[in-house]
Amino acid sequence: MTKVSPSILSADFARLGADCKAVLDAGADMIHFDVMDGHFVDNLSFGLPVLEGLRKALPEAYFDVHLMITNPLAYVREFAAAGADCITVHIESSDNIRSTIAAIRACGCCAGLAINPNTPAETVFPYLDKLSLVLVMGVTPGHGGQPFQTSALDKLRKLRAECERRGLHPMLSVDGGVKAATTGPQCVEAGANVLVAGSAVFCAEDVEAAVQTFKAL
Numbered sequence: 602m603t604k605v606s607p608s609i610l611s612a613d614f615a616r617l618g619a620d621c622k623a624v625l626d627a628g629a630d631m632i633h634f635d636v637m638d639g640h641f642v643d644n645l646s647f648g649l650p651v652l653e654g655l656r657k658a659l660p661e662a663y664f665d666v667h668l669m670i671t672n673p674l675a676y677v678r679e680f681a682a683a684g685a686d687c688i689t690v691h692i693e694s695s696d697n698i699r700s701t702i703a704a705i706r707a708c709g710c711c712a713g714l715a716i717n718p719n720t721p722a723e724t725v726f727p728y729l730d731k732l733s734l735v736l737v738m739g740v741t742p743g744h745g746g747q748p749f750q751t752s753a754l755d756k757l758r759k760l761r762a763e764c765e766r767r768g769l770h771p772m773l774s775v776d777g778g779v780k781a782a783t784t785g786p787q788c789v790e791a792g793a794n795v796l797v798a799g800s801a802v803f804c805a806e807d808v809e810a811a812v813q814t815f816k817a818l
């Protein structure tokens with residue numbers, strides 16, 4: 602079954618706890634927590650204190666933390682302590698990806714590795730056996746609500762094939778421009794088993810129906 606990870610970038614920040622609870626009650630498998638530093642990407646979002654607050658409010662939730670920041674190694678311990686379950690860093694964000702993945706795992710978190718639209722799928726292969734999640738970006742990170750770039754589909758296929766060849770089972774996630782009626786099914790067909798969706802969930806008229814539609818893909 603497909604998992605859905607609603608991105609709270611499109612939630613109502615004045616009622617963030619209630620919005621997270623609503624999508625979890627609707628059946629969302631995790632909460633996608635987008636951290637932006639205004640450096641690795643051209644936008645700012647939220648960080649450690651917000652995660653700490655949400656973790657306190659939602660002790661059972663699974664927090665899928667997506668770090669769009671430069672030098673993530675300097676912050677992984679703090680995000681783990683603040684309540685992250687999985688910490689995903691960008692392969693483009695650092696020269697010491699191997700140590701960063703090791704640090705995430707040493708904190709007891711699942712490690713994820715994300716690739717931007719211009720980064721080939723093969724760049725992930727050397728790290729695959731240490732990863733619990735691979736995140737293929739369908740958009741240039743930084744903003745919600747952008748159109749999906751179809752180059753992500755071919756990368757999902759390559760990653761799915763390589764995982765099968767090596768008998769590895771990381772979650773294969775896709776983030777950005779994922780919609781239930783169009784790009785979502787294409788991503789699932791290409792091998793994704795986690796769909797990150799921001800605007801398609803939080804801007805839907807019926808949030809519960811939106812979550813359920815994604816899960817049924």
Ligand code: DX5
Nearest residue numbers: 742743745746777778799800
């Ligand atoms: C993009 C973020 C995404 C984004 C997805 O930089 O990493 O998680 O919020 O939003 P939608 O689903 O609206 O494209």
Ligand code: ZN
Nearest residue numbers: 608635667776
């Ligand atoms: Zn994200």
